[in-house]
Amino acid sequence: KKKEILENAKTFIHSQKDACLSTASWAKLWLCLLGCMEWEGHNCVPPEMWLLPNWFPFHPGRLWCHCRMVYLPMGYLYGHKFVYPKAETDPIIQQLRTELYTTPYSQIPWNRTRHIISPLDNYSPIPFVMRTLQNILAIYEKYFVSTFLRNKGLQFSIDYMDAEDLQTNYINIGPVNKVLNMLSTYHTSQYSLTNSKVVNHMMRIDDYLWVAEDGMKMQGYNGSSCWDTSFAIQAIAEAQLLDDFPDLSTKVWSYLEKSQILSTPTSQASLAFKFESEENRNKSYRHVSKGGWPFSSSAHGWPISDCTGEGLKGVLVLMQQAKCIRGGLSNQSIASISDARLQDAVNVLLTYQNVDGGWATYENTRGFGWFEQLNPSEVFGDIMIDYSYVECSMASMTGLAMFHDMFPGHRSKEIHTALQRGRSFMKRIQRPDGSWYGSWACCFCYGCWFGVEGLIMAGEPKKS
Structure with missing residues (x-):
């Protein structure tokens, strides 16, 4: 039965003209983190944005808290180009690279897929202004990134995440940044599952889990x-x-x-x-x-x-x-x-x-x-x-x-x-x-x- 479900999912993905290449940016992020997509296929999320002066009109501190607390760890993980450390040797990842795409993985022009989005996922189309800025940022990422500023932005990001973790007792504002914060902490601890911060994060995963009649789910909040x-x-x-x-x-x-x-x-x-x-x-x-x-x-x-x-x-x-x-x-x-x-x-x-x-x-x-x-x-x-x-x-x-x-x-x-x-x-x-x-x-x-x-x-x- 499980095999049938997975086969149906694969058929749907392939029928949608490489749905994984045209999925939304948040899904692309997870494919990149897993090692099932190259980071060139994801639009730039520069962590050094946090270094802008607070008076700057588009400082990320002015964003709605749910938005900024999600893009905070996204920027950290993007800035490090984090990939599951065993992606190149894990047989499941290698198999996914083969099954998720109709084009051979090594032949996909990743940079050209950044703006591809399926109509099924395109609830809020990226405005022209943002698409233009993303293209500029792609050039910035390839040629002009300052290692000094990138490292300062990464350090600011992890310090900010530490503050959010402590202020929320490692629950975090919502499940999306909860998991991304935990992954960022795992990365900065050099992949230690015994690190106290990582342990504190893992102990709070259950706050979001909910067993329903149709299986385990992750809630949109830790309750109401x-x-x-x-x-x-x-x-x-x-x-x-x-x-x-x-x-x-x-x-x-x-x-x-x-x-x-x-x-x-x-x-x-x-x-x-x-x-x-x-x-x-x-x-x-x-x-x-x-x-x-x-x-x-x-x-x-x-x-x-x-x-x-x-x-x-x-x-x-x-x-x-x-x-x-x-x-x-x-x-x-x-x-x-x-x-x-x-x-x-x-x-x-x-x-x-x-x-x-x-x-x-x-x-x-x-x-x-x-x-x-x-x-x-x-x-x-x-x-x-x-x-x-x-x-x-x-x-x-x-x-x-x-x-x-x-x-x-x-x-x-x-x-x-x-x-x-x-x-x-x-x-x-x-x-x-x-x-x-x-x-x-x-x-x-x-x-x-x-x-x-x-x-x-x-x-x-x-x-x-």
Whole structure:
């Protein structure tokens, strides 16, 4: 059966006019790493880009965090032209070189395949500007690379990856850079499987694995537990059932208390906490993290605007409505969440607000719309900068509004101003038919839910 599946896959690849030569750039990267494609067939990812001054308009530190954290290890591996060390002697690699292509491997003009892309994969065609720059970079790579600058760029890249590994407890922001960071660490350790950093990486692989009814898969994140828990407890609160299920409410409180990023004694004793200083945040191009809530777990280490807003609301509804929580706090049977910690969450939300009045995901919008003309990925669109979204804006606004209702004396004017700016943003992005376009779930249904609630909580009349 397995042989039949593989034969069908081979038939499909060959029927698509050498599909492996026309696959997307991220897949080509893995073929190069395995030794099943020559690096001349991959467009240049120069690690020395990180050496540009921070004021440079297209500095990679201005990219959306998911984008820059993927291209960071890509640049490192490209800069070293890393190839599986045993590729030339491994019979499986040699067999793949024969089976994946209809042209003999040694006769493929790799440089001419850089821009070949199958229509099946070409979701976001490479813009003309980027194709031109890639051709220029190919000449740069062949004739003009400075060994000094290349080595400095490689060192910066591995140092930056080390910081990301420590800030996220080796989970990393997502599964793509997780695996690439791990491979880069393996390379820089001189292929040692006992190196402590490599071991730490391997121990975190399971965070992304998921056994489904149709087999093992790798998730797009290390879970969504904090996001799901925040919504669930708010739903239970709206149903007025918090004290009907005191064990549940208490466990959720404890979970949210432990999940607030860099806010517990345990997290503040970790290596990740040292990166929260302004100097270290600037080096790692990180927004403030302390006080935020994550999508998944505190160990993941990346706060997100809407997750912080919903996490804050989950804590506030428990404080406000659950007698079991107030009793537990009174008799000290559960850990407290101080006012200072709630204020840290508010600080995260206030600093997340963009110039346009909305909220993006992990950070402020740092780049410009024209960055998309330099998108090197064929399979992802609108990935170059972080955009303001209706969902992130609503969650942030409602978190601020609920906090202000309970603590009217803290940064009142700033919160009021933020809510009004957010309200204007929400009204401005509403579509002519009255809907909002949701980007992170069920599109219009999801977007409208967030849009309506966000406006109401920001003071928009219900008859508007």
